[in-house]
Amino acid sequence: MTAPVTIESIRLRQVNLPPKVVRTDAIQSFVTQETLLLTLRCSDGVEGTGYAYTIGTGGSSVMALLHDHLAPRLLGRNPLHVEAIWKDLFFHTHATAVGAITSLALACVDTALWDWRARRQDLPLWQLLGGAQSRVPVYTTEGGWLHLGADELVAQTLAAQAQGFRGAKIKVGRPHVSEDVARLSAVREAVGPGFDIMVDANQGFNRPEALRRAAAFAGLDLAWLEEPMAAEDVSGHRQLRGQTAIPVAVGESMYHLSQFREYLERGACSIVQPDVARIGGITPWIKVAHLAEGFGVPVCPHFLMELHVSLCAAVPNAAWVEYIPQLDDITTSRIRVEGGYAWPPETPGLGIAWDWPVIEKRQLVDTTLNQ
Structure with a gap:
């Protein structure tokens, strides 16, 4: 034996x-x-x-x-x-x-x-875990940071659109709602209706302000409003989701399967964004993805694109990979992006070639x- x-x-x-x-x-x-x-x-x-x-x-x-x-x-x-x-x-x-x-x-x-x-x-990780899809739509978070003005945001987002990305993330949370609206409106006008704009508040709003900003963003056709309030405020997110047509995305600041379960059971989110590092690894990440699938909710993970591209390809309800290079300085592999899609690696393991x-x-x- x-x-x-x-x-x-x-x-x-x-x-x-x-x-x-x-x-x-x-x-x-x-x-x-x-x-x-x-x-x-x-x-x-x-x-x-x-x-x-x-x-x-x-x-x-x-x-x-x-x-x-x-x-x-x-x-x-x-x-x-x-x-x-x-x-x-x-x-x-x-x-x-x-x-x-x-x-x-x-x-x-x-x-x-x-x-x-x-x-x-x-085997490549994505095939070992299920091999649900051979490619996943990709959006960029290489730009869009909060300190940037409207002109810079427009230039960055137009460049991303020309490179083939299907969407881009813009940070929100300027001191007054009008500033956020002006920045987002400029980007929407520039890229047109066929390009997705994701917005991320990084837990920066309280309940009244989250409701106010969501109402102000209503005509911009946003793909989602991410982390509008503190991650612990499940009831606040449920209230917001009931009062806006903008999909509400949460997850990067959650650290256990049970936290996602509570959000999903209470109908407090439209999209889940588990971060494989912050939730404790691939084992719980896959459980979150399948749990969300049972609720008819898509997975759009946070950061870590070099690993998340494989996890997204492994499950059927992954809708987006977030493009933000993290490991270029210490790896020789690069994520393959073509025609607005990210393709999982074909090499065995995680598909990351460490330098x-x-x-x-x-x-x-x-x-x-x-x-």
Whole structure:
């Protein structure tokens, strides 16, 4: 009888990546992308690498949680037991869950396990997980930031339209509603009716202001209004959804399947946007997608396009991939975008080709735990 495969070592690395452009929204600026990498090596000689990120704070805390508490529990485990490992690690960190630090750490582990599993079976991740669609419509968030004026927004969005993107995201949350309306109206007039405009408030409004802004945006044919209020305000989102025809999108600031379930059960959203890093990995992300499918709700994930393109291709209700390059500095692979669609990679595993020599030069943390 063949001995089961076991996890023999865990390597943890951190690389900080500055954003290519100034990124501002209604509540914050994107300062530094702390990229957290976990590579597990198994007794079959196959490795799997997973990752997560922050936008400038908390990376060292995630690395400490992995090094001190989670990685030691992986050593000697069978990497095929993805569900068992996720549940064990989640309950081991029960006192710090549900929350971002724990979810990001879980995501590093879980995405590495799925990378190993797909590589072991010589399959692209999206095919291993179901292969529901071979391409997914793509919109861009490379521009549209809150500090930009109408002229800059128009120029950026017209450029995106000329490049073949099917939509673009514009940040909202200027001090007065009239400023947001003027910026969005200029973009809509420039791109015409056949181009989708997504707007994102980044939780910047209270209930009365969210209702006011949604009413003011009513004639602009928006694809969705994203995170209009604090993610914890489920009833506020339900109230808003009942009073506007604009689809209400939520999810990037949720960290567990149960939070999505509450929104869906209460009819408080039109679109869900799970972030594979912030929800704790591929295992819970797929569950959210299928849960949303049961409610007839599309999935349009947040950020992490290099991984989300595969997850979107895996499920039937993924409607959009968000284009915002995140890993160009430390990878040699690039997401394929043609004719307004993003195409999942055909290489085994996550489909991300890490540039290890560059990572070794730039890494701030590099530590290995062995069995």
